[in-house]
Amino acid sequence: MMKHLALALAALLGSACGSTYAARDPTTLVFPSVTGTSLAGQETRLPEDLDRKPTVLLVGYTQNAQFDLDRWLIGLHQTDTRIPVFEVPTIPGLLPGLFAGRIDDGMRSGIPEEDWVSVITVYDDAEFIARFTGNENGNNGRVLLLDADGRVVFFHDRGFSVSALARLRSAISQTASVAGTRDGPMSPL
Numbered sequence: 001m002m003k004h005l006a007l008a009l010a011a012l013l014g015s016a017c018g019s020t021y022a023a024r025d026p027t028t029l030v031f032p033s034v035t036g037t038s039l040a041g042q043e044t045r046l047p048e049d050l051d052r053k054p055t056v057l058l059v060g061y062t063q064n065a066q067f068d069l070d071r072w073l074i075g076l077h078q079t080d081t082r083i084p085v086f087e088v089p090t091i092p093g094l095l096p097g098l099f100a101g102r103i104d105d106g107m108r109s110g111i112p113e114e115d116w117v118s119v120i121t122v123y124d125d126a127e128f129i130a131r132f133t134g135n136e137n138g139n140n141g142r143v144l145l146l147d148a149d150g151r152v153v154f155f156h157d158r159g160f161s162v163s164a165l166a167r168l169r170s171a172i173s174q175t176a177s178v179a180g181t182r183d184g185p186m187s188p189l
Contacts, residue, residue: 018092018127023134027155031057031146032132034125036088039108039116046088046120047150054153054175056085056168059142061092061135069141071160079169083176087119092126092135133157145171148179 031047038044046057056076058069069087076085091103100123111119122129133142137157145154145168154171156164 018130018135020136021131021134023136023157024132025155025157026132026144026152029132029152031144031150031152032125032128034122034128036120036122036125037104039104039111039119039121040113042117044120046122047146050084050146050150052148052179054083054148054172054179055146056081056083056172057088057142057144057146058085059088059090059129059133059144060138061090061130061142062138064139065141068139068159072141072143072165075160075162075165076168079165081169081172083172085118088129089119089121090126090129090135091121091123092130143168145175147175 033045033048035043035045047055058072060066060069073085073087089107100121104121107119107121108116133144133155134157140157140159143154143156143164144152147153153175154168156168158164
């Protein structure tokens with residue numbers, strides 16, 4: 001009986017997780033103003049709370065996207081990327097918002113506490129991001145480099161590759177020099 005109840009709940013959650021939007025490249029557009037909460041409990045408004053600094057956002061729509069986003073994080077760390085990088089789990093739909101505490105607790109259990117501040121989960125405003133980047137092929141993360149004004153200057157959604165990382169690093173160098181910032185340590189807010 002419990003097994004059937006769990007399967008029914010999973011099916012209900014899956015069907016209520018919002019709409020699917022076609023993939024789109026939002027390069028040159030300003031990232032939508034959304035509110036999320038870090039796993040450390042800090043409410044964050046993106047892109048407003050980024051202190052007008054170039055920032056990398058790693059957006060994931062499914063749990064399976066974590067594999068792709070982890071490769072991006074490792075690549076950025078190994079190339080000594082020195083601008084803020086945030087993971088942004090984006091979970092559209094009414095029911096996921098109702099289970100936000102449980103979902104966040106599950107994420108916390110797999111992420112070291114010192115990294116919780118750099119994981120900003122978006123529930124209520126998730127649909128804005130899903131429409132902005134598209135959420136089809138949800139196992140691929142969305143990699144966005146925002147300039148100091150919150151405008152997307154780099155976007156990639158086809159899975160990690162070394163050549164895409166090189167293009168991102170080049171865009172980071174150009175964006176940081178335009179913003180007059182030095183490529184400082186990779187860090188959250």
